[in-house]
Amino acid sequence: MIPVPAGGPSAAAAAAWAALGRVRDPELDQPITDLGFVASLRIEPGLTRVELQLPTYFCAPNFAWLMVADARDALASAGDGRVEVVLLDHFAADEINAGVAAAGGFGSRFDTDGGDPVLAGLRETFDRKAHVAAQERLARALAAQVGERLPDVTLAEAARLAPDATDAVVRRRARLGLSSEFAICDERGAPVTADRLPGWLRFARTVRVSVDGNAALCRGLLETRYGPTRTDPARTDPTRTDPARTDPARTGSAR
């Protein structure tokens, strides 16, 4: 977490940074601020301007769109004034930037994804994968303590035994509108019975391995592309107010 400095432009920047921290890469299921996707954040009177950078020129444009649109929405709801989010160095950057700036949707170029069932479906698919992966992490965290009882362990008990892993599951369920009193539930919120559990967890493990592996690869490629500072010196404007780049809290969240 970033400590919010008292007053002034840096407070606005910290608030903007915190808002960006709520934007996740839908596939990697991590905040774009942790992934190094925020290249710069600039606060001017009446304007918040953010540049995003991705690990490759050909990163999937649908996910790029979602992140640009989500960043704009998060910043718009976090403060007053105009918001500009610009995607850099991407083959579809022009279309994405223009579309999102016009508050556009994906298929229709309008409405971030509420108006586009395909994009909304994509988002939901990855929310579900993220939930499955989080459940597998939770099962792993609980395994030694609960053993065979795993299918019967409630969310409340899990929260006592493995608070972080449980919290991660709860947040993902909230995104999906899933509710269950159990630590492990299926995609409809129903408990996973003991006979189904081993096979269910086996597949969940593959999902988790895939998500974790992708995140590591993306971090590596981003670093190769932009260097360890994750920003291109040529684009650095020394005159801009950019607490994100110097904030030690941010450095702390970097690799």
Place this chain on the structure above:
Amino acid sequence: MYQNYFVVDAHTHFWDGSPANQINRYGEGFIKCFYDYHANLSPDEYKWTLEEFERYSEERMIRDLFENGYDDVAILQSTYLTDWYVNGFNTTEQNGRMAERHPGRFIVNGRWDPRDGEAGLEKLERLHERWQLRGVKLYTAEWKGDSKGWKLSDPWAYRYLEKCQDLGIHNIHVHKGPTVYPMNRDAFDVADVDDAATAFPRLNFIVEHVGLPRLEDFCWIATQEPNVYGGLAVAMPFIHSRPRYFAQIIGELLYWLDENRILFGSDYAIWQPKWLIEKFVEFQIPEDMQGEYGTLTPTIKKKILGLNAARLYDIKVPGELDVPDEPVDTGHAVGSGPVSAGSSGSAGSSGSAGSAGSSGTAR
């Protein structure tokens, strides 16, 4: 050959990505994207400059693959990308001409694009006559005019797959890549492989890069389709930079598929076979992960490094390098994935985790 391992490098390229051959910024972006993969995942002593990487000589390739690199046979995968590169990135003709200069070393795979319609079917026949194709490499995300990709399940793709079956081109390598348009389509979706593999049980579908970044979707399909294989290009280099992640990938693949359906590939010139092979032969699943994933035996490594591909391509393996035939059921994964994941009895949805996976391919 390395020690007593016969090596078939199932994924290599002889490309020209140089500025002189680039048509537009996409061509430039493509080779730079490859270069970042190369630079990020190669050991320092194997890193090239961008200029070296954009275009390399035939002599260098022969040296890297066969003299220093232990490949016994290398499969050249043709990638045209003619909307981005003046002479194509590496066409069948370019690959074939080089292969003819080095008899016995290369297998040349062709390619087709269903958007070429009837004319393309004839062209495929001619390509086959000229190069006696045993396989093709398909790039479903390739751009062509206004079209930014296609699917194996498209009706015209089925026509081409039928043609492959008729001509005896049995090995269909499929690259799933990140360049599909329109933007709301999922570029990595491997569901079309599922459809095609079911419709063409006599063809082998080798999914390159084992479906990464959607390993789980690939595994889920492969466990149900006995004619789906995994190509390790792109997965291999993690053995150096992230050996524990590599162990997980191999462990997952061995669980959901089996040791007979995984193929080594260097993806040269992105990575060089020399270090990949040395490290793979020496590799073992870390001890603390062996409870989950077991161990890699020399037999498994022999199959992955060469024997599996040799079987698909009818490559003669010297007797002393082969492994005896054993009654391993090639048709079903050793992990029997669908059975265990679907132990709830709902074979169709195969349990919730399975549904989460298949929903990823159902869009």
